[in-house]
Amino acid sequence: MLIQLDFESNDPIYQQLVDQIIEGIARKELQPGEGLPSVRSLAADIGINLHTVNKAYKQLKQEGYILIHRQKGVVINPDGVPKADEDFRQRIEKSLRPLIAESICRDVSEEEFIKQCKQLFETFKGGNT
Amino acid sequence: MLIQLDFESNDPIYQQLVDQIIEGIARKELQPGEGLPSVRSLAADIGINLHTVNKAYKQLKQEGYILIHRQKGVVINPDGVPKADEDFRQRIEKSLRPLIAESICRDVSEEEFIKQCKQLFETFKGGNT
DNA sequence: ATAACTGTTATACTTATAATATAACAGTTG
DNA sequence: CAACTGTTATATTATAAGTATAACAGTTAT
Numbered sequence: 001m002l003i004q005l006d007f008e009s010n011d012p013i014y015q016q017l018v019d020q021i022i023e024g025i026a027r028k029e030l031q032p033g034e035g036l037p038s039v040r041s042l043a044a045d046i047g048i049n050l051h052t053v054n055k056a057y058k059q060l061k062q063e064g065y066i067l068i069h070r071q072k073g074v075v076i077n078p079d080g081v082p083k084a085d086e087d088f089r090q091r092i093e094k095s096l097r098p099l100i101a102e103s104i105c106r107d108v109s110e111e112e113f114i115k116q117c118k119q120l121f122e123t124f125k126g127g128n129t
Numbered sequence: 130m131l132i133q134l135d136f137e138s139n140d141p142i143y144q145q146l147v148d149q150i151i152e153g154i155a156r157k158e159l160q161p162g163e164g165l166p167s168v169r170s171l172a173a174d175i176g177i178n179l180h181t182v183n184k185a186y187k188q189l190k191q192e193g194y195i196l197i198h199r200q201k202g203v204v205i206n207p208d209g210v211p212k213a214d215e216d217f218r219q220r221i222e223k224s225l226r227p228l229i230a231e232s233i234c235r236d237v238s239e240e241e242f243i244k245q246c247k248q249l250f251e252t253f254k255g256g257n258t
Numbered sequence: 259a260t261a262a263c264t265g266t267t268a269t270a271c272t273t274a275t276a277a278t279a280t281a282a283c284a285g286t287t288g
Numbered sequence: 289c290a291a292c293t294g295t296t297a298t299a300t301t302a303t304a305a306g307t308a309t310a311a312c313a314g315t316t317a318t
Contacts, residue, residue, distance in 0.1 A: 012305060019227045026230040038264060049307045054266080065234070070314065073264065084235040092237075093245060095228055098148045099221055100249045101155040105194070106213040108221075110250045114243050116222060120229045121239045141276055167293060178278045183295080199285065202293065 001029050003046055013048060017056035022065060025076060026124045036066065036074040130158050132175055142177060146185035151194060154205060155253045165195065165203040 001024050005016050024030040036042070039057060043050040057074060060066045064082040067075050103113050123129065130153050134145050153159040165171070168186060172179040186203060189195045193211040196204050232242050252258065 014305080019230070022227065022234060023230045026233040039266095040264085051308090052306060055305090057265085068265065070264080071316090081234040081236075084232070084237045088231075088235060089237075089245075092228055092232065092242075093249070095224070096246060096249055098151065099224055100246065101148070101152045101253060102217075103213070103221065104155040104250070104253050105151060105210040106217060107210075108213045108218075110247065113221075113250075114246060116218075117225060117229065117243055117246060118239065120222070120225055121233070121242075124230060124233050143276080168295095169293085180279090181277060184276090186294085197294065199293080200287090 005046060014052050014055040014059070017053065018059050021056070021060060023124070025065060025081065030076050032076050032080055033078040034076045035072065036076070038073060134175060143181050143184040143188070146182065147188050150185070150189060152253070154194060154210065159205050161205050161209055162207040163205045164201065165205070167202060
């Protein structure tokens with residue numbers, strides 16, 4: 001799986017890393033039990049500091065996406081990612097809220113917005129970008 | 130219209146201000162042509178610095194939500210907010226993408242996600258929280 | 259066992275952003 | 289004239305992001 005970073009983005013690159021790995025899991029490109037590169041090798045590969053990778057891994061671990069075996073290294077959670085709980089749903093709503101408010105102001109219809117969502121769901125089910 | 134800020138949030142408070150005003154416009158609580166408090170009085174009301182308010186107003190102005198008449202002060206754009214363009218739609222997709230990827234990983238169905246979206250659209254159409 | 263790896267922790271530095279604090283300018287309004 | 293308006297400038301503090309080295313403890317292969 002290849003990682004694409006935008007160093008000009010406002011999103012911090014450790015967050016971009018987190019997002020890309022979660023995307024990889026979502027589109028089954030990263031399978032449960034599959035190994036991830038070590039912090040040092042991944043950092044070297046994409047030309048960033050190992051602490052930046054470590055910060056991303058730390059967050060992914062804390063959110064249950066990956067496990068760290070002392071033996072096997074970094075591994076996609078073999079039991080799958082923890083199901084959504086109430087905290088997660090609240091987090092989604094909190095992120096969705098300003099997007100939808102802006103859309104309403106700019107005359108984007110509910111139908112169009114939902115069409116966009118469905119399209120993204122398809123993107124992840126299928127193997128597209 | 131009352132402003133509710135969370136000073137413990139990770140979101141900067143100028144951004145919270147922007148979001149709340151956009152929400153106010155979305156739910157027609159703030160009408161086109163309606164005046165907003167001056168940077169100084171709003172800052173004093175919510176107990177923050179005038180520059181923080183000014184930063185929020187500046188962003189709202191740049192995105193076309195408000196106008197600044199030298200006479201009338203700060204005013205909700207009387208011509209309405211500019212319609213969504215391609216840049217806006219890309220911004221929405223970019224924000225939506227990680228939310229949907231996470232949702233898929235955590236077994237939130239497309240139906241449930243869309244239900245959440247519809248609920249938020251209703252929230253703004255109606256007068257609810 | 260030695261060497262090369264693993265994640266993890268600690269410290270220090272630089273840079274950028276957020277927020278505050280004063281102060282001033284130019285225009286408007288009572 | 290006084291009180292307001294948005295705007296700009298400057299300075300300070302605090303926090304986050306990213307990098308740079310270094311070290312520790314455990315694992316693995318030679």
